[in-house]
Amino acid sequence: MRNVVIVGSGCAGNTAALYTARANLQPLVISGHEPGGQLSLTTLVENFPGFPEGINGPDLVANIRQQAERFGAEYVHGSVIEADLSKRPFRLNVEGDWIEARALIIASGASARWLGLPSEQKLIGHGVSSCATCDGFFYRDKKIMVIGGGDSAMEEAIFLTRFGREVAVVHRRDEFRASKIMLERARRNLKIRWVTPAVVEEVLDVTKGYVTGARLRNVKTGETWEQEVDGFFVAIGHIPNTAVFKGQIELDGDGYIISKGGAKTSVTGVFHAGDVQDRVYRQAITAAGAGCMAALEAERFLEAEGH
Ligand code: NAP
Numbered sequence: 513m514r515n516v517v518i519v520g521s522g523c524a525g526n527t528a529a530l531y532t533a534r535a536n537l538q539p540l541v542i543s544g545h546e547p548g549g550q551l552s553l554t555t556l557v558e559n560f561p562g563f564p565e566g567i568n569g570p571d572l573v574a575n576i577r578q579q580a581e582r583f584g585a586e587y588v589h590g591s592v593i594e595a596d597l598s599k600r601p602f603r604l605n606v607e608g609d610w611i612e613a614r615a616l617i618i619a620s621g622a623s624a625r626w627l628g629l630p631s632e633q634k635l636i637g638h639g640v641s642s643c644a645t646c647d648g649f650f651y652r653d654k655k656i657m658v659i660g661g662g663d664s665a666m667e668e669a670i671f672l673t674r675f676g677r678e679v680a681v682v683h684r685r686d687e688f689r690a691s692k693i694m695l696e697r698a699r700r701n702l703k704i705r706w707v708t709p710a711v712v713e714e715v716l717d718v719t720k721g722y723v724t725g726a727r728l729r730n731v732k733t734g735e736t737w738e739q740e741v742d743g744f745f746v747a748i749g750h751i752p753n754t755a756v757f758k759g760q761i762e763l764d765g766d767g768y769i770i771s772k773g774g775a776k777t778s779v780t781g782v783f784h785a786g787d788v789q790d791r792v793y794r795q796a797i798t799a800a801g802a803g804c805m806a807a808l809e810a811e812r813f814l815e816a817e818g819h
Contacts, residue, residue: 517615537811544592550624588606597779618769653675661689663694669704683706
């Protein structure tokens with residue numbers, strides 16, 4: 513039986529681990545299928561306060577984990593494959609082993625939705641990114657491509673025009689899912705070029721080990737062509753990692769946890785932290801802050817329960 517189990521080992525989970533460990537609660541962290549979370553997929557993080565020269569994403573999460581371990585947090589590899597939150601203690605099946613918890617912090621994050629092309633996957637962190645705020649700065653005066661037709665794609669494309677020489681928005685349809693206001697704002701931006709209806713067939717160039725371009729196909733005419741590009745940003749949405757909790761805590765239509773104030777979920781004793789609930793800010797620093805909030809609430813909850 514554990515006092516606190518934390519699902520997820522990104523910025524939110526590791527920060528929750530640090531705080532609950534320092535409160536002497538000996539938390540157990542289940543590191544999940546993407547240990548380190550989305551930061552483990554980025555390179556230099558320049559906007560996490562306290563690192564004037566920036567810090568590599570994987571180093572940042574590893575440091576927070578080390579800091580949590582110093583105070584007694586334990587980590588187990590693996591993912592939660594089944595959960596029973598209907599009564600306390602909560603029960604979690606971690607790849608065959610059942611774990612019991614008095615309090616649970618869900619910090620399982622949201623994974624960026626990728627196109628799924630092998631070339632895209634190989635070049636993540638080498639020109640392929642899912643986060644303009646994180647990586648836009650590296651493409652000053654370069655050619656940038658943004659994939660997607662929703663608000664995220666518009667927001668990222670507009671943001672990236674601050675850096676890039678030109679930003680090509682590639683979308684699979686001629687109509688856009690983005691809200692009218694965001695689409696109009698993007699359309700007024702003269703640095704943005706529109707490439708529709710088009711899909712990406714391959715990100716180039718895996719043999720070089722970094723992005724040099726993309727092979728595109730017009731879905732109406734079938735025409736294919738190669739376009740030079742330095743930064744390839746995929747903005748086709750995120751998928752919150754909550755499938756295992758479906759039907760047990762309140763989720764919105766897209767699967768994000770619905771907050772009941774602070775870090776509370778619809779189940780007493782279960783708290784949320786980070787991108788699994790946040791579809792707006794999605795930053796390392798806000799996730800870390802949310803991890804802290806969840807830890808403090810879990811601590812108070814356990815204290816009130818007499819543990
Ligand atoms: P979204 O609205 O679901 O849009 C995803 C876009 O990616 C769609 O245009 C979709 O194309 C495209 N797409 C999905 N899978 C694809 C694939 N495999 N290949 C190529 N294209 C693909 O996601 P989002 O833009 O991240 O927005 C999520 C939510 O957050 C929305 O409610 C949005 O309004 C909100 N948001 C708001 C703001 C803001 O107001 N500032 C900013 C960001 C996000 P189709 O259209 O053809 O399906």
